[in-house]
Amino acid sequence: MKRKALALLSGGLDSTLAVKVMLEQGIEVEALNFTSPFCTCTGKNAGCKSEAVRVAEEFGIPIKVVNKGIEYLEVVRNPKHGYGKAINPCIDCRIFLLRKAKEYMVESGADFVITGEVLGQRPMSQRRDTLRVIERESGLEGLLLRPLSAKHFTPTVPENEGWVDRAKLLAIQGRSRKDQMELAEELDVKNYPCPAGGCMLTEVSFAPKVKDVFDHSDELNMRDFRLLKLARHFRLGKRTKLLVGRNEAENNALTAQMHPGEATVRWLDGSSPLGVVMGEISPEILEIAGKIVLRYTKAENGMSCTVKVNRSDSEELLSVTNTYSEPEIEQFRV
């Protein structure tokens, strides 16, 4: 009887190889790909999702794409196992994904789950002890096969039952990707633009932005996190942010994500980036927003300027003096 594996497929090299190793053994594979606002795996215009879809198409296997959703944001906010070097809750993240995989495994008729995890490759989530914790807490004990490092672990159910041939599994470990590159060559796996996968939660400079949203939100929503990849961010109040586009593409993306009642702010008399005020808005807030937007124009210091404020149902002109110094601007920056 042909057995089926459910694969966590990010579109990166390791998970791609794990799938290929299973296919080579005649195992049926279905892929599961998770998206989140923190994915950075961008080959030109491609995100992790499209990379995973591309790999699945190339291998001719079905793929289900799932958004990690608000539930995941709560994991990022309060990880039981703590953070890595930035705000990356890698252990809890893996447990979260594998629990979802376990649920879907039943629905998809798969017999076990595979991942591209490699022993010792990532300092937090791929140590021997944490890999064990992840397996246990995901509820997949015995049913989680890591084909690239399988020979370093106790045999799993699929190996013991003879569904997969342990002799043909790998014993890769460590941070170098040399073995994976060689395996890719051997298995004729090409076009992997995202060898390590990308996650903004691991970036130290990104962490304050995420934390700022957590600190100022009672209820989390995906848009607040999606927007973190765009524009310059300024915190103007507990419930108010100003986002200033850095180029035309960002201005357009910001406009597209606005909600009714939110306001755009631009200098009327010269070239100006787009400022978008989100949250609670007052005349004082609009004046601060105007002054910050003027910082990114050619308006001279001390100049009296006209700032145009647009909301979905109104337009007003404000007189704003360009007085903010750099430190004054910085106090608002997230």
Ligand code: SF4
């Ligand atoms: S790097 Fe990001 S996506 Fe990967 S396990 Fe860590 S938190 Fe999750």
